[in-house]
Amino acid sequence: MSSPEVATATAEAAVAPVTPAPAEPPRKDKPRSLWTDAWYELRRKPLFVISAIMITIFVLMAAFPWLFTSVSPTEADLNRSLTPPDFGAWFQFGKGGQFGYDLQGADVYARTIYGARASIVVGLSAVIGNMLLGGFFGILSGYLGGWTDALLARFGDIFLGLPFVLGALVILSTFAPVQSSPSAFRITSLVIVTFITLGWPSFARIMRAAVLSTKQLDFVHAAQALGARPGRIILRHVLPNAVAPMVVVGTITLGAYIGAEATLSFLGVGLREPVVSWGIMIGEARQLMEAAPYMMAFPAAFLAIAVLSFVMLGDAVRDALDPKLR
Amino acid sequence: MGRYALRRLLQAIPVFIGTTFLIWFLVWGLPGDPFAGRCGEKQCPAAYVNYMTEKFGLDDPLPVQYLNYLKNLATGNFGQTFNGIEIGELLAQAFPISIKLALVAVAAEALIGITAGVLTGLRRGSFLDNLVLVSTLVLIALPIFVIGIVARYAFGLASVSPEAPWHELIIPGLILGSGSLAYITRLTRVNIVENRRADYVRTAVAKGLSPGRVTGVHLLRNSMIPVVTWLGLDLGALMGGAIVTEGIFNIRGIGGLLFGAISRRESGIVVSIVAILVLVYLIVNLLVDLLYGVLDPRIRYE
Amino acid sequence: MSDIKVKTAPVLGVDGRSAGHLLEIDNLHVEFRTRDGIAKVINGVSYHVDAGETLAVLGESGSGKSVTAQTIMGILDTPPGFVTDGAIRFRGKDLLTMGKDERRLVRGEGIAMVFQDALSALNPVFTVGFQIAELFRKRRGMSRADGYKRAAELLDLVKIPAASARLRDFPHQFSGGMRQRVMIAMALALDPEVLIADEPTTALDVTVQAQIMDLLAEIRRDRNMGMILITHDLGVVADVADRIAVMYAGRIVEQADVHALYGKPCHPYTLALLDSLPRLDLKGQELNTIKGLPPNLLRIPSGCAFHPRCRMARDICSAERPALVELGGVRSSACHFAEELYGRE
Numbered sequence: 001m002s003s004p005e006v007a008t009a010t011a012e013a014a015v016a017p018v019t020p021a022p023a024e025p026p027r028k029d030k031p032r033s034l035w036t037d038a039w040y041e042l043r044r045k046p047l048f049v050i051s052a053i054m055i056t057i058f059v060l061m062a063a064f065p066w067l068f069t070s071v072s073p074t075e076a077d078l079n080r081s082l083t084p085p086d087f088g089a090w091f092q093f094g095k096g097g098q099f100g101y102d103l104q105g106a107d108v109y110a111r112t113i114y115g116a117r118a119s120i121v122v123g124l125s126a127v128i129g130n131m132l133l134g135g136f137f138g139i140l141s142g143y144l145g146g147w148t149d150a151l152l153a154r155f156g157d158i159f160l161g162l163p164f165v166l167g168a169l170v171i172l173s174t175f176a177p178v179q180s181s182p183s184a185f186r187i188t189s190l191v192i193v194t195f196i197t198l199g200w201p202s203f204a205r206i207m208r209a210a211v212l213s214t215k216q217l218d219f220v221h222a223a224q225a226l227g228a229r230p231g232r233i234i235l236r237h238v239l240p241n242a243v244a245p246m247v248v249v250g251t252i253t254l255g256a257y258i259g260a261e262a263t264l265s266f267l268g269v270g271l272r273e274p275v276v277s278w279g280i281m282i283g284e285a286r287q288l289m290e291a292a293p294y295m296m297a298f299p300a301a302f303l304a305i306a307v308l309s310f311v312m313l314g315d316a317v318r319d320a321l322d323p324k325l326r
Numbered sequence: 327m328g329r330y331a332l333r334r335l336l337q338a339i340p341v342f343i344g345t346t347f348l349i350w351f352l353v354w355g356l357p358g359d360p361f362a363g364r365c366g367e368k369q370c371p372a373a374y375v376n377y378m379t380e381k382f383g384l385d386d387p388l389p390v391q392y393l394n395y396l397k398n399l400a401t402g403n404f405g406q407t408f409n410g411i412e413i414g415e416l417l418a419q420a421f422p423i424s425i426k427l428a429l430v431a432v433a434a435e436a437l438i439g440i441t442a443g444v445l446t447g448l449r450r451g452s453f454l455d456n457l458v459l460v461s462t463l464v465l466i467a468l469p470i471f472v473i474g475i476v477a478r479y480a481f482g483l484a485s486v487s488p489e490a491p492w493h494e495l496i497i498p499g500l501i502l503g504s505g506s507l508a509y510i511t512r513l514t515r516v517n518i519v520e521n522r523r524a525d526y527v528r529t530a531v532a533k534g535l536s537p538g539r540v541t542g543v544h545l546l547r548n549s550m551i552p553v554v555t556w557l558g559l560d561l562g563a564l565m566g567g568a569i570v571t572e573g574i575f576n577i578r579g580i581g582g583l584l585f586g587a588i589s590r591r592e593s594g595i596v597v598s599i600v601a602i603l604v605l606v607y608l609i610v611n612l613l614v615d616l617l618y619g620v621l622d623p624r625i626r627y628e
Numbered sequence: 629m630s631d632i633k634v635k636t637a638p639v640l641g642v643d644g645r646s647a648g649h650l651l652e653i654d655n656l657h658v659e660f661r662t663r664d665g666i667a668k669v670i671n672g673v674s675y676h677v678d679a680g681e682t683l684a685v686l687g688e689s690g691s692g693k694s695v696t697a698q699t700i701m702g703i704l705d706t707p708p709g710f711v712t713d714g715a716i717r718f719r720g721k722d723l724l725t726m727g728k729d730e731r732r733l734v735r736g737e738g739i740a741m742v743f744q745d746a747l748s749a750l751n752p753v754f755t756v757g758f759q760i761a762e763l764f765r766k767r768r769g770m771s772r773a774d775g776y777k778r779a780a781e782l783l784d785l786v787k788i789p790a791a792s793a794r795l796r797d798f799p800h801q802f803s804g805g806m807r808q809r810v811m812i813a814m815a816l817a818l819d820p821e822v823l824i825a826d827e828p829t830t831a832l833d834v835t836v837q838a839q840i841m842d843l844l845a846e847i848r849r850d851r852n853m854g855m856i857l858i859t860h861d862l863g864v865v866a867d868v869a870d871r872i873a874v875m876y877a878g879r880i881v882e883q884a885d886v887h888a889l890y891g892k893p894c895h896p897y898t899l900a901l902l903d904s905l906p907r908l909d910l911k912g913q914e915l916n917t918i919k920g921l922p923p924n925l926l927r928i929p930s931g932c933a934f935h936p937r938c939r940m941a942r943d944i945c946s947a948e949r950p951a952l953v954e955l956g957g958v959r960s961s962a963c964h965f966a967e968e969l970y971g972r973e
Contacts, residue, residue, distance in 0.1 A: 154337065158344035161604050163563055165570070166584070170596060173588045174352040259469040263570060266471050267585065282472060289479045300472045308467035525748040528703045532743075533763055533814070534735035547753050623798040624752055 038320035048316035054309040062120035065113045073114040073276050076104040082292050099298045111276050112298050118277040123257040126195035127250045134200040138207025156201030167198045172269040184275045191270055195257055210242035248318040255310030262303050278303040338608045349600045350392055353593040404598045413598050423490045424579030428564040430499025435507045436557055443514020450519055462508035474501050474574035485576035502571040506560045517549035551621045555614050562610030565603055650854050651822045652676035656714035658695055667925040669695050671878040677854040684857045684869035690922045692878040693858045697824045701741050702731055740820035744827040746807040750799035756810050757795025763817040782813040805836035822854040841868055862901055874898050877923045877933035884959030894961040894969040896938045
């Protein structure tokens with residue numbers, strides 16, 4: 001599944017009631033007990049523990065790649081071009097070649113390690129951006145209602161109406177044509193902005209739903225009657241209600257974005273040299289499947305494990321927060 | 327229901343206009359030389375630029391250009407490529423192939439996904455259940471392009487021939503649908519698990535119906551409501567999501583056409599394809615919404 | 629003390645020897661194996677029903693009355709529910725040991741059930757006609773048209789106006805009372821010999837409750853069925869039932885025919901239940917409620933399960949579990965002071 005829409009819809013379907021007909025009564029227990037319960041549930045789930053550990057490792061990899069390798073990912077020596085993996089080097093830190101060398105003679109292991117950074121940076125920034133932008137518009141829609149709501153809904157539909165890969169393809173190829181070679185910073189931020197542009201309406205919907213369901217609650221009516229300002233109501237009552245679905249959808253979307261980033265980089269419209277990215281590596285490896293399958297295997301495995309970790313984490317958190325499926 | 331459909335249709339119009347305008351603007355409207363690199367290394371001769379500018383009406387104000395475009399679209403005139411090929415003809419060749427591919431994918435999703443979901447839902451916690459759950463996780467985690475490349479290499483598959491006969495589309499279709507297949511499996515499973523203990527299932531058992539009928543009619547019919555909805559939406563999304571699969575297997579559908587057009591900066595093709603895909607997506611969305619009401623008689627449309 | 633001979637209630641139908649009742653539950657034990665432990669939901673329940681009579685099973689929620697019914701129907705959720713002992717004999721044959729297919733055929737035809745909440749018990753996505761006709765088509769091999777014709781007759785029988793037109797409606801399009809009538813029609817389709825009605829009127833308005841109870845009583849009489857009426861509402865049973873079994877914490881604490889039970893309850897729990905009924909002649913006074921909560925089935929109190937809430941409790945009540953003893957040959961009660969209660973004026 002390389003389409004983040006799929007993931008978002010998945011999570012939405014599970015977080016929000018699937019059928020519109022039997023409206024569930026709003027959850028009235030305190031958020032604290034909900035989270036305490038969820039945490040108790042999560043700690044005992046192997047899937048959660050494993051994915052949390054994997055994510056920690058990937059984040060460390062992205063932040064401090066030199067903890068994992070002392071070899072430069074860009075240092076290429078054509079003399080070692082397409083050297084197969086040296087399994088003897090797996091336990092000797094500082095020696096390269098564990099995963100072999102690519103066509104240019106760069107160390108596949110070092111490149112795979114450094115590739116985590118692009119994925120995590122793009123995924124995390126895009127999801128945080130989505131939460132902020134989507135959250136803002138969601139609160140606006142839900143709180144003001146009426147024309148603002150209708151207008152924002154239609155405006156969001158414009159972006160949701162574009163299939164994700166398709167939209168990203170057009171946007172990216174417009175601002176960074178296939179043949180061009182933008183700087184690492186420029187292309188990375190462009191990918192992030194593209195993801196936010198196409199993704200914010202999903203998050204706005206979640207926030208809007210949270211606002212609407214919170215508005216119905218008695219204690220919010222009471223707070224309003226007592227003259228609480230909207231800002232305070234949003235901060236104290238709406239946000240805590242929105243956190244759970246946001247976290248779940250955000251985590252799953254993060255996984256999907258990592259896959260989408262790789263897909264677009266593979267297609268040649270996403271990240272590109274000098275950025276090191278798993279998608280680029282897989283794209284290069286594609287032509288060399290016969291000669292050097294390891295060039296494909298390692299980045300693909302890392303990519304799959306990274307996507308899986310986030311999707312699993314989101315799944316586990318959702319299950320823990322939704323006692324219905326237990 | 328009629329009024330609801332009409333309202334939804336009216337709502338879809340601004341979305342269609344907005345989305346196509348967005349794409350059209352990105353492709354045609356931004357400042358820049360649309361003919362850059364069209365004449366090899368050299369600058370294009372002034373006569374050529376003038377002729378092309380005239381032909382594509384690039385001197386008109388932007389809104390006029392867009393309205394002209396919409397007008398042409400409505401009359402089925404998609405214009406020409408820079409080389410003077412009718413875009414309509416290209417689309418007519420490519421679309422049936424992509425539709426076939428999407429149908430194969432959806433059929434695979436429905437057949438395999440629902441079967442696996444029902445089996446695992448009925449035997450929750452069994453070995454089969456765990457095996458299928460792990461497999462779906464792998465399918466969800468592996469992006470399509472990885473699965474596609476590996477499958478092509480592993481099975482030694484050749485490119486799909488230009489006519490794209492059904493049997494050659496089976497494996498590409500499976501790969502295209504793999505992510506959704508995993509999701510359908512999980513969705514079916516969750517719904518079966520949830521509905522299995524429902525009161526009406528109990529009633530069906532208490533009526534002395536055979537286990538096959540209890541599961542196959544009473545349980546399945548209720549559990550399929552979200553699944554069928556999802557399948558419908560997927561059919562719309564797959565059309566646009568086929569870029570990667572079509573690229574890997576050299577299938578000459580709209581995905582390949584679109585990707586080629588983007589690399590060659592064939593703006594007319596890009597805008598036309600996106601416009602059609604958006605239209606398909608919106609219509610499918612509307613149909614699925616209405617289908618929901620047919621599947622679940624409790625839904626009322628105001 | 630009194631001169632009544634004390635003996636334990638006879639255990640009916642030891643294996644191989646049937647006492648000849650239409651349906652008889654014999655020493656049934658059911659437990660729920662949950663994450664928090666084993667809940668003993670039914671702890672040796674025995675009752676029987678014969679053709680043409682109505683047995684009311686009375687108890688609070690959690691007393692095991694509905695679980696008994698589910699066990700009879702074979703619709704107990706397993707896991708967590710497991711039958712650990714006992715027998716359920718229908719026409720002398722044990723339902724718990726017979727083959728799956730044989731037992732399936734008893735459902736609907738031998739024993740049918742009316743559920744509490746018709747809205748959730750009827751399948752929301754099929755029309756009412758489909759759901760009733762289904763029985764005729766699948767169990768009687770009738771054609772679709774014949775099945776629908778019979779379905780219309782049944783809806784007419786349970787007094788649903790414009791019966792044949794309403795066959796095409798979905799359950800949510802009926803009012804609560806009409807929906808319960810549909811449920812009853814469906815249960816009657818295959819002419820069952822025993823009808824189990826599990827709180828058939830709990831979800832309904834008071835006025836509708838009476839109509840449904842009347843309908844059930846009328847049908848029971850016309851068809852000479854045996855009926856098990858499960859309820860927590862003492863007011864409902866008085867007019868309809870022949871005998872009453874009162875359940876508490878998975879046991880029958882008192883069993884008697886309806887007039888005897890109302891006239892002179894012989895178990896403190898029944899006494900308390902009757903006391904808690906609102907009465908017209910005591911208008912303005914505070915209601916006598918039973919203090920405390922029904923017991924946690926994971927930790928049933930020692931001795932008599934009712935002793936923590938009982939007004940008559942003494943030391944012996946927490947130490948020793950009272951057996952179900954027969955009083956005067958017609959009724960039984962499981963209380964250490966049963967004879968005292970029976971002997972009082």
